Amino acid sequence: MSHIGRPLCAHCGAPSTTRFCCTGCEGAHALVQGLGLDAFYRRREGAEGQLKPLDPPRADFASLASAGKGGAQTLELMVAGLTCGACIWLVEQALAAEPDVLHARANLSTRRLTVTWKGEAARGNELAALIARLGFRVAPFSPACLRASEDAEGRELTRALGIASFGAMNVMLVSVAVWAGSDMGPDTRHLMHWLAALIGLPTIAYAGMPLFRSAWRGLRAGRVNMDCAVSLGILATTLMSLSETIRNGDFTWFDSATALLALMLAGRVLDRAARRRARQSAAELLALQEGAVTVLGEAHHGPLAVPLERVAVGACILVASGERLRLDAVLEEDAALLDISATTGESLPRSFIRGEALVAGGVNMGAPFVARVTAAAADGSLAAMGRMLEQAEQARGRFTSLADRAARIYVPVAHVVALCTFLGWWLLAGLPWQAALVPAVATLIITCPCGLAIAVPAVQVVASGALFRRGVLLSSPTGLERLASADHVVLDKTGTLTEGRPRLLPGGWTEADLRLAASLAAASRHPLARALARACPDVSPAAGVVEVPGAGLVAGETRLGSAAFLGLPEDAGMSLYLARPGAAPAAFRFEDSLRADAAAAIQAFRRAGLGVELLSGDAPDVVARIAAEAGITLFTARATPEAKAARIVALTAQGRRVLMVGDGINDAAALAAAHVSAAPAEGTDLAQAASDFVLMGGGLLPLAEAVERARRAQGAARQNIAFALTYNLIAVPVAVAGFATPLIAALVMATSSLAVIGNALRVGR
Amino acid sequence: MESLIWLIPLALFLGCVGLWAFIWAMRSGQYDDLDGAAARILFDDDLKKGD
Secondary structure, three states, rough: OOOOOEEOOOOOOOOOOOOOOOOHHHHHHHHHOOOOOOOOHHOOOOOOOOOOOOOOOOOOOHHEEEEEEHHHEEEEEEEEOOHHHEEEEEEHHHHHHHOEEEEEEEEOOOOEEEEEEEEEOOHHHHHHHHHHHOOOOOEEEOOOHHHHHOOOOHHHHHEEEEHHHHHHHHHHHHHHHHHHHOOHEEEHHHHHHHHHHHHHHHHHHHHOOOHHHHHHHHHHHHOOOOOHHHHHHHHHHHHHHHHHOOOOOOOOOOHEEEEEEHHHHHHHHHHHHHHHHHHHHHHHHHHHHHOOEEEEHHOOOOOOOOOOOOHOOEEEEEEOOEEOOOEEEEEEEEEEEEEOOHOOOOOOOOOEEEEOEOOOOEEOOOOOOOEEOOOOOOOHHHHHHHHHHHHHHHHHHOOOHHHHHHHHHHHHHHHEEEHHHHHHHHHHHHOOHHHHHHHHHHHHHHHHHHHHHHHHHHHHHHHHHHHOOOOEEEOOHHHHHHHHHOOOEEEEEHHHEEEEEEEEOOOOOOOHEEEEEEEEHHOOOOOHHHHHHHHHOOOOOOOOOOEOOOOOOEEEEEEEOOOOOOOOOOOOOEEEEEEEOOOOEEEEEEEEEEOHHHHHHHHHHHOOEEEEEEOOOOHHHHHHHHHHHHHOOOEOOOOOOOOOOHHHHHHHHOOEEEEOOOOHHHHHHHHHOOOOEEEEOOOOOOHHHOEEEEEEEOOOHHHHHHHHHHHHHHHHHHHHHHHHHHHHHHHHHHHHHOOOHHHHHHHHHHHHHHHHHHHHHHHOO | OOHHHHHHHHHHHHHHHHHHHHHHHHOOOOOOOHHHHHHHOOOOOOOOOOO
């Protein structure tokens, strides 16, 4: 092990002073050993600190199980934290050890677990809980996960690639015989031509479809894209080769057409695979956030876990401590405390009284409360925001990528040159039209933007893979290009620049106070209690702790809770008090503090030449303090969601290209309006949906580095395009003059593509 | 040149076998989890049923 000298938890691998970092890990370790699966610890790689068993999953899995034949039930789960082969082994073996489980199979790429058992559907909850006890987080395999991993178009591309490669290789076999066989008789050559046509024609007809369709879509939209040029080149080559086959000319060009097709498809398959991986990771994050809503039945009995979209207007829902309210509702309780930073940006939780409207997106900071739903999920404020974002997305869809801009200039030029070649040989040099077609099509093949078409995707694949490894997920195809051109960054405060959760501040308490308070706090799910427990993780929970909902915790004579609970004067801000007999109450104050790498990230943005601005919905004094800490001079407080979006639009009107970073529902409009946007992985799903990048691992520094990398990638893409153009400048006169043979065309194509791919690989380093 | 009569169909046949194998592998979901498949080969333990 590489961690000698640094004690690590025996289960999850997180730094810990004792053998286990928490009781959850101790239980998980015992479970793994009890199953006789401790080989897991020797086999796994790199899941440091990720396997900490958390709260049991909240969703009701039993209702999601589907019944098969013979009383078998099947459940599809998304398991987060599957990082290596040992993880899937552990999960599968642990499930298989259950007597009633028939089959369990985990997919490491999609994090999808399919488990089949014989018996009651209710067993699903126990099986999901078993995986959760091992330290993996489970969620229902949501439709979003399914969309991200079920990729019909990707499969079609892979199949087309397989067929194109098969065709290209077999046609090449025949073509090499023709190139090398100078002593070949005309009849044998004719046979060879027909053989090449026999393999080449069906290959092109089938495997070319993805490209042809994309070209057709582009043409119908009135746009000339790269696929258009490639399709035309391939089709012209095929027709000319067919004509040469029929009249038994010297060469056919089926090999060029099929090889070109295979290369194009390979680039596309790789590009898609890279993006799919990012999409899956994003869907995985969202699936963990989702979960059922607890609905109280008639006459407040029997709480029921109901999927969000099935909750009707007028239903009474129970919102647990620390749970996010996901529907618009009115409060049915006397009082409730909600963290509404996601909707307004305020860092302090706000109190609500009975009958007050609660907007979806707030997190319950107090006791569990009951609320009556006022709008179903599809009509609520979150859905309205989602629809607005879709419109903004469409507006952004008009962005033209570098490759398409190049194609728009390049394609007409190449086609005009080819046409002139044909007309020149036919009318001026007096060749028969079939013979004049040969140099014209050779020009098309040589100019066929093979290097050009692969120039940008190759860079994209390499760069997005490198970003992925650093925790920056690229979810939009043109996001990288837009990031490279950003010149101004606008940051949200709560949850973006700061951690978005309370952290204990140093104060007038002693270490003994903290340990005592943390031992009580370990029993509660209240956010402040959790912050206390986090500050002192190695304390074992005290026995006999009773929680007074919304007020505090009691263990014998010792009490921990709000100022009101202990009969102390109220104060602003977030604080907890500890009272015990014979000692003055100790106050613990909390604050939403700056992310550890925030200041470094701001500096990195500045070094990259970006202006930095803070835009927050919070109170001016808090915003000013955080801005000063982070080193930001330009800031705006009390910005409403509309004001945020308006600021972005104003900056855009000034000619700035804004990179917006935000996590809340209140940022979503601004995120969608910005030139390019990013959201932290812990942010709301709306913010992530509106963003081009999702930041995993809770840091801003990777994003600042991503700007640098995106610029390098853009530079490499430009070099590639320039290189492909230069290549053409040399090769085109050869083709126009009629000297190009299929052999020369194949060589030109292969070398220019290899050079371009080699250049792209530099970006990954 | 007579050998071509045999060699070309043979080459095409072998090529088609390869293509069929590829399509079969794709249909049966063998490309669905490339990361997992790479790891699975190292785990030779039989599944144990707890009792």
